[in-house]
Amino acid sequence: MMLIIVSTLVGAAFGLRFQLWPLALVIGLSVALIVAAGIANEDGAWSIMTFSALIASMFQIGYLGGSVARLAVASAHRTRAGLGRSVLTGPVK
Numbered sequence: 001m002m003l004i005i006v007s008t009l010v011g012a013a014f015g016l017r018f019q020l021w022p023l024a025l026v027i028g029l030s031v032a033l034i035v036a037a038g039i040a041n042e043d044g045a046w047s048i049m050t051f052s053a054l055i056a057s058m059f060q061i062g063y064l065g066g067s068v069a070r071l072a073v074a075s076a077h078r079t080r081a082g083l084g085r086s087v088l089t090g091p092v093k
Contacts, residue, residue, distance in 0.1 A: 003055065004054065004055065004058050007030065007055050007058040007059050007062065008058045008059070008061060008062040008065075009062060010026065010059065010062065011023065011058065011059040011060060011061065011062020011063040011064075011065075011066065012062040012063070012065050012066035012069070013062075013066060014026065014059075014062070014063055014066060015062065015063040015064065015065060015066020015067040015068075015069070015070060016066040016067075016069060016070050017066075020063075023059060023060075023063050026059065027055075027056050027059050027060075030055055030056070030059070031052045031055070031056060034048065034051055034052045034055060035048055035052065038051070
């Protein structure tokens with residue numbers, strides 16, 4: 001459960017800061033580590049695949065949330081600075 005929460009938060013941090021490719025690298029690395037740990041613990045193949053898919057999807061959900069937050073902050077900053085169009089609301093009047 002803790003790994004699910006951490007992967008969601010890491011995904012959100014990547015969504016705020018980075019583009020998509022570093023996220024793909026982190027997902028690949030985490031899946032490799034999950035597979036290695038599952039083999040070391042003699043877990044079943046379905047257990048390893050399910051947990052890998054769950055962690056990868058949590059990274060992606062966190063990334064989506066972080067990207068939306070980055071977009072909202074950038075839009076609010078742009079609107080507040082009076083720079084013209086807002087990304088979320090259209091033209092500033």
